[in-house]
Amino acid sequence: MTEEKQDGDVSKLVLYVAGQTPKSLAAISNLERICKEHMDGKYAVEVIDLKKHPHLAREHSIVAIPTLVRQLPVPIRKIIGDLSDTHKVLISLNVTAGQ
Amino acid sequence: MTAGIGKSQTGISGFDELTLGGLPTGRPTLVCGGAGCGKTLFASTFLVHGARDLGEPGVFVTFEERPADIVNNVASLGFGLDDLIASNKIRIEHVAVDPSELAEIGDYDLEGLFIRLELAVQQVGAKRIVLDTIESLFSAFSNTAILRAEIRRLFDWLKERELTAVITGERGEGTFTRQGLEEYVSDCVLLLDHRVQDQISTRRLRIVKYRGTAHGTNEYPFLIDADGFSVLPVSALGLTHKVFEERISTGVADLDAMLAGGGFHRGSGILVSGVAGSGKSALAASFAGATCRKGESALYFSFEESGEQMVRNMRSVGIDLQPYLDNGTLRYVPARPTFYSLEMHLAIMMREITRWKAKLVVLDPISAFDASGQEAEIQAMLLRMVDFLKSRGVTGVFIHLTHAKSDETRTDVGLSSLMDAWILMLNREINGEFNRELYLLKARGIQHSNQVREFIMSSQGIELRKPYIGAGGALTGSARRAQEALSRREELLRAGEVARLEQQVRHRRRKLEAQIEVLRADMAADEVELKRLMDNETDYVKQAAVDDGAALEGRSGLADRKASS
Numbered sequence: 045m046t047e048e049k050q051d052g053d054v055s056k057l058v059l060y061v062a063g064q065t066p067k068s069l070a071a072i073s074n075l076e077r078i079c080k081e082h083m084d085g086k087y088a089v090e091v092i093d094l095k096k097h098p099h100l101a102r103e104h105s106i107v108a109i110p111t112l113v114r115q116l117p118v119p120i121r122k123i124i125g126d127l128s129d130t131h132k133v134l135i136s137l138n139v140t141a142g143q
Numbered sequence: 144m145t146a147g148i149g150k151s152q153t154g155i156s157g158f159d160e161l162t163l164g165g166l167p168t169g170r171p172t173l174v175c176g177g178a179g180c181g182k183t184l185f186a187s188t189f190l191v192h193g194a195r196d197l198g199e200p201g202v203f204v205t206f207e208e209r210p211a212d213i214v215n216n217v218a219s220l221g222f223g224l225d226d227l228i229a230s231n232k233i234r235i236e237h238v239a240v241d242p243s244e245l246a247e248i249g250d251y252d253l254e255g256l257f258i259r260l261e262l263a264v265q266q267v268g269a270k271r272i273v274l275d276t277i278e279s280l281f282s283a284f285s286n287t288a289i290l291r292a293e294i295r296r297l298f299d300w301l302k303e304r305e306l307t308a309v310i311t312g313e314r315g316e317g318t319f320t321r322q323g324l325e326e327y328v329s330d331c332v333l334l335l336d337h338r339v340q341d342q343i344s345t346r347r348l349r350i351v352k353y354r355g356t357a358h359g360t361n362e363y364p365f366l367i368d369a370d371g372f373s374v375l376p377v378s379a380l381g382l383t384h385k386v387f388e389e390r391i392s393t394g395v396a397d398l399d400a401m402l403a404g405g406g407f408h409r410g411s412g413i414l415v416s417g418v419a420g421s422g423k424s425a426l427a428a429s430f431a432g433a434t435c436r437k438g439e440s441a442l443y444f445s446f447e448e449s450g451e452q453m454v455r456n457m458r459s460v461g462i463d464l465q466p467y468l469d470n471g472t473l474r475y476v477p478a479r480p481t482f483y484s485l486e487m488h489l490a491i492m493m494r495e496i497t498r499w500k501a502k503l504v505v506l507d508p509i510s511a512f513d514a515s516g517q518e519a520e521i522q523a524m525l526l527r528m529v530d531f532l533k534s535r536g537v538t539g540v541f542i543h544l545t546h547a548k549s550d551e552t553r554t555d556v557g558l559s560s561l562m563d564a565w566i567l568m569l570n571r572e573i574n575g576e577f578n579r580e581l582y583l584l585k586a587r588g589i590q591h592s593n594q595v596r597e598f599i600m601s602s603q604g605i606e607l608r609k610p611y612i613g614a615g616g617a618l619t620g621s622a623r624r625a626q627e628a629l630s631r632r633e634e635l636l637r638a639g640e641v642a643r644l645e646q647q648v649r650h651r652r653r654k655l656e657a658q659i660e661v662l663r664a665d666m667a668a669d670e671v672e673l674k675r676l677m678d679n680e681t682d683y684v685k686q687a688a689v690d691d692g693a694a695l696e697g698r699s700g701l702a703d704r705k706a707s708s
Contacts, residue, residue: 060255062254062255062258065254067250067251067252070249070250071249074249094254094255094258095258098258098259098261098262099262101255101258101259101262102236102259102262102263105237105238105239105240106255106259107238107240107253107255107256107259107280107283108251108252108253108254108255108256108284109251109252109253109254109255110251111251111255119244120244121244121246122244122245122246123245123246123247123248124245124246124247124248124251124284125247125248125249125250125251126248126249126250126251127248127249128248128249128250129248129249132246132248133248136246136248
């Protein structure tokens with residue numbers, strides 16, 4: 045599930061899910077699609093299943109599922125939800141569509 | 144404890160009694176109230192008591208304060224939260240959501256929260272959980288439909304795991320909580336309130352609902368002080384007074400003697416009313432001293448004097464309270480009436496009485512509350528106080544200051560009927576001097592003297608002098624002393640007269656006795672004379688006979704015959 049591209053401008057995205065729920069699966073596929081279509085190679089994406097690593101929920105203070113965290117570049121941004129609206133996701137991540 | 148639902152003690156004094164055991168075990172309880180009314184303290188007391196005293200570990204889920212703040216906030220109450228955390232009995236889970244760095248896109252749920260709670264509960268093996276306050280989530284997440292569904296799921300989750308939960312909520316307009324959390328909690332809802340009236344604040348607690356158990360529906364004042372959170376159930380009282388035949392001494396022998404049987408009944412309400420400087424406090428101190436002397440606990444609530452002042456002043460009238468203060472039988476609780484509301488005063492007094500198991504309580508003076516001007520409230524408070532004392536068999540001494548010019552018996556319109564005994568202290572001006580007087584206006588169930596006694600305080604103690612009763616009525620003070628002196632003089636005169644008469648009689652007797660002696664002497668002399676005459680007579684007769692015989696002998700022998708015959 046981990047997809048990494050080595051690039052100088054790489055920013056780190058972490059997607060927190062909990063098990064194979066429809067929302068989680070939707071978020072994963074939406075994120076993969078958005079990254080492929082709009083942010084070609086610029087982001088390293090990590091998916092963490094909190095069911096398997098519950099302590100990470102506390103450490104990273106995650107409340108809602110799914111949560112997408114852009115850890116780099118600062119400031120940290122969090123997006124919660126299944127990422128179904130591509131346009132909004134891109135705005136939140138500060139990426140203009142079609143870039 | 145009632146059958147049906149189990150209860151978990153909260154460790155909040157008063158509350159567990161009020162609810163007959165505490166909060167419903169394995170169910171959520173909603174504690175709501177305005178800002179600063181003690182919700183978090185209630186919750187942490189509940190949690191700490193469980194973890195420390197009952198072996199029920201707990202999780203504190205905080206949505207607002209940081210864990211370090213919570214530990215510090217309750218540190219002053221001696222909760223030792225950090226130790227409990229270190230020994231893995233309590234876990235603080237800080238759920239912080241910053242809406243500024245959050246965007247919501249599409250469907251989501253709060254599974255992350257559930258995962259964290261699950262983990263925390265497992266780690267300490269929690270039986271109790273506190274959510275303080277879950278409403279913060281509403282400001283973090285904009286999709287309330289999702290949030291409400293998730294909160295409902297959370298409550299189900301809590302019940303499923305049979306966690307005894309306390310959920311706090313901020314009070315909203317027209318609802319118990321801003322977000323209507325009460326609709327999710329159906330078992331137990333508590334309302335905390337913090338009201339300010341006449342610049343005096345009172346905290347109150349009300350059990351809005353408590354399914355499956357009997358509970359009081361009144362508002363109960365509660366207190367947050369050095370001892371933490373305590374609820375003071377002041378109105379949960381019936382008319383089941385204990386009745387005692389036992390008498391207790393007033394500490395004034397003369398006063399005991401005025402009551403047939405010696406002293407008042409234990410558990411009586413005794414009103415001592417009088418004008419300023421009539422010796423009310425001294426009498427009350429004497430009551431307290433007598434109780435302490437028997438080794439029983441006495442409480443002196445003073446609304447005017449400090450403890451040291453009281454001890455010093457009472458020493459001057461021969462009542463030394465210091466030893467009793469030192470050995471703990473006497474406790475002096477000074478408080479200005481304006482420190483708390485009436486309700487709170489009552490509550491604190493009740494708490495102290497319960498804590499120290501006092502047998503005698505002095506309130507000096509209840510008239511100090513008059514300044515607050517809420518006559519009806521004062522009366523209600525005193526009524527409850529009297530009821531409380533009676534139900535516990537505590538003797539109550541209520542001091543009431545009356546104003547010099549007003550009618551002495553006007554005071555305490557409703558109060559006098561509550562009281563079993565009423566001692567009236569007078570300070571009357573007669574002929575340019577004030578004299579203290581004491582009168583037993585009433586003493587239920589005890590025959591008592593109807594006399595107004597003169598009340599004398601000296602370094603030897605309190606003395607009740609019988610008044611001089613004469614043609615001029617009962618006299619006190621210098622009038623009494625003058626009258627007594629007069630009587631003494633009269634007495635003296637009369638005694639002198641008697642002595643004189645006695646002397647006279649004695650003299651006369653002696654004179655008569657002397658006369659008798661003279662007469663007796665005369666008589667004796669007469670008798671001697673008579674005897675002499677009679678002796679002479681006998682001698683004469685004898686001589687005559689002899690002489691006759693000799694004459695006859697000379698004439699014939701007949702004389703021999705006669706002589707021999």
